[in-house]
Amino acid sequence: MTHKQSWIAAIWESCPEITDTARACRRPILAVGFFSIFVNVLYLISPIYMMQIYNRVLSSANVDTLVLLTVILIVTLAVIALLDYVRSMLLVWVGRRIDVSLGARTFDAQVKAGCVPGRKASGQTLRDLDSIRQFLTGAGVQAAFDAPWVPIYILFLFILHPALGTMAAVCAGLLLLVANLNNLVTRPPLKAANESMLKNYAFTEASLRNAEAMTAMGMVPAVMRKWATSRDKALLEQADASRSASSFAALTKFLRILMQSLILGLAAYLVIHQSASAGAVFASSLLLGRALAPVEHLVGVWKQVVDVQAAFRRLVTEYRTYPTPAQSMPLPRPQGRLTVDRVSFTMNRGANVILRNVSFGVEAGEVVAVVGPSAAGKSSLMRLLVGVWRPDGGVVRLDGSDMALWNKENLGPHIGYLPQDIELFAGTVQENIARFSNADPEAIVSAAKLAGAHELILGLPKGYDTEIGDGGVFLSAGQRQRIGLVRAVFGNPSLVVLDEPNSNLDSDGEVALRLLLQRLKQDGASVVMVSHRASILDAVDKMLVLREGQVDHYGSKNEVLALLNQRAAGARPVSVVHAP
Incomplete structure (x- = not known):
């Protein structure tokens, strides 16, 4: 088994979504092939018409025969046009089916990829799926279906005369040789150009996310220079690849036109020596043109073929890296008992140790504040607690069950999470x-009142129906944070994880947050939050001090504060008040 065959077999085994979609599309694709048979057979009408004109109509001067042949030609060409339309519509259906079958799966894979530590989310995989869909609905696929008919047309030329068939076979072989050379020469630079362009797109997206900082600090010219350098490199590589591809496309077109002209000359020579009929002169040119058209077209779209192959490989890699989780038995609503048992976490393949052997427990109805200096691992711990990241060692349990075993769709409604950057949509x-979700409006208002944000929301231009823009761009930082808090407590979750929930709050927001924590305690929810303001500690039961990724101390609020005060008195630089 070749490497390519083994790769295809691996896809068949490890990517059931792709194989299921391929099976669903099998009938329309076979129908396209079936209609292609009739299209290519009917294309013989033009050379036949030409031969009949020269061999029968001109010699007999029979107008009735000319009219009949012309009517047959018109009807046949109309049928060809109809069949081409049907083929196109079938391929459009295939593209739509691919998007319906794989669109949600691709989006899910991208979301999972965006949760990988150190990896920024992007829409590249969805763009890859669009590239595949657009290619399958284009003319390149129809040319691929027409390609098997090249030897059939050459056979008809052999029937006209062996010399004409021999020349056609040589011409087809020469174009196939050019096509293979095109593949060998252009594939490496096209691959390099695509990779460079993807890196430039990623840098562009990252730069645009930081547009405010760039503008405020006068960084735009410097970042633009770096962007331009990256883009120039990608464009130069793309230009080199396109230059090679264009050269081969031009060579192919030149050879095809030259060969069609030369076969006219050969046919004329045969007519002069009475070895072929006069109609063979133009029929041979039409047949050769039809035989070489698919090869020329495939050479012309070869860049798209290479791009689609690369896109398909990236798509398969994403699917295999982030498979669809197996169905598991739904667990009952969690009570909120959280256990962190010897959890360790690293980034950059173990190069950066973020958390080491972290252990603590939170009972339902308890509020725990996580404090510590910068880079202590607080935000990483929050992501581990809600299952966004998985620990490299140890386990996070909710009600005794490994967080990784919970079905995210079933667990999600029972989790409240406010990340550091809020992430509104x-x-x-x-x-x-x-x-x-299609939630009851009363439940939405209830969550807003629970978080003390109902009046704030009513004060917006359209209240609860106010459009907030991408990322909540139409709201202030404090408004975004308070609406994020409402979202976190929507549905009365059992576990609420808040990463610096008061970083943008004013005094009213601080009061609302303290009241919210008290209500969550009364409702029996367990709350873990990162905070650096002493004003919020009134509602806290326990405190966890992290230092260099390890638990420095964990205990009741009074006990930990007493310890920290003792250390502060001894001039040891530990603080829970000042931001890291």
Whole structure:
């Protein structure tokens, strides 16, 4: 088994979504092949018509025969046009089916990829799926279906005369040789150019996310120079690849036109020596043109072929890296008992140790504050607690069950999470609070009142129906944070994890947050939060001090504060008040 065959077999075994989609598309693709048979057979009408004109109509001067032949030609060409339309529509259906079958799966894989530590989320995999879909609905695929008919047309030329068939076979072989050379020469630079362009796109997206900082600090010219250098490199590589591809496309077109002209001359020579009929002169040119057209077209779209192959490989890699989780038995609503048992976490393949042997427990109805200096691993711990990241060692358990074993769709409604950068979505306030579910409006208002944000939301231009823009761009930082808090407590979750929930809050927001924590305790939810403001510690039961990724101390609030005060008195630089 070749490497390519083994790779295809691996796809068949490890990517059931792709194989299921391929099976679903098998019938329309076979139909395209079936219609291609009729299209290519009917294309013989033009050379036949030409031969009949020269061999029968001109010699007999029969107008009735000319009219009949012309009517047959028109009807046949109309049928060809109809069949081409049907082929195109079938391929459009295939493209639509691919998007319906794989669109959600691709989006899910991208979301999982975005949760990988150190990896920024992007839409590249969805763009790859679009590239595949667009290619399959284009003319290149129809040319691939027409390619098997090249030897059939050459056979008809052999029937006209062996010399004509021999020349056609040589011409087809020469074009196939050019096509293979095109593949060998252009594939490496096209691959390099695509990789460079993808890196430039990633840098562009990262730069645009930091547009405010760039503008405020006058960094735009410097970042633009770096962007331009990266883009120039990609464009130069793309230009080199396109230059080679264009050269081969031009050579192919030149050879095809030259060969069609030369076969006219050869046919004329045969007519002069009475070895072929006069109609063979133009029929041979038409047949050769039809035989070489698929090869020329495939050479012309070869860049797209290479791009689609690369896109397909990236798509398969994403699917295999982030498979669809197996169905598991739904667990009952968790009570909120959280256990962190000897958890360790690293980044950059173990080069950076973030957390070491972290252990603690949170009972339902308890509020735990996580404090510590910068780079202590606080935000990383929050991501581990909600299952966004998985520990390299140890386990995080919710009600005794490994967090990794919970089905995210079933567990999600029972988890409240406010990340450090809040992460609101384009849409209305109510859609963001309800997590884009079809929730009861009373439940949305109840969550807003629980978080003390109902009046704030009513003060927006359209209240709960206010559009907040991408990332909540139309809101202030404090408004975004308070709406993020409402979303976190929507649905009365059992576990609430808050990463610096008061970093942007004013005094009213601080009061609302303290009241919220008290209500969550009364409702029996367990709360873990990162905070650096002493004003919020009134609502805390326990404190966890992290230092260099390890638990420095864990215990009741009073006990930990007493310890920290003792250390502060001894001039040891530990603080829970000042931001890291």
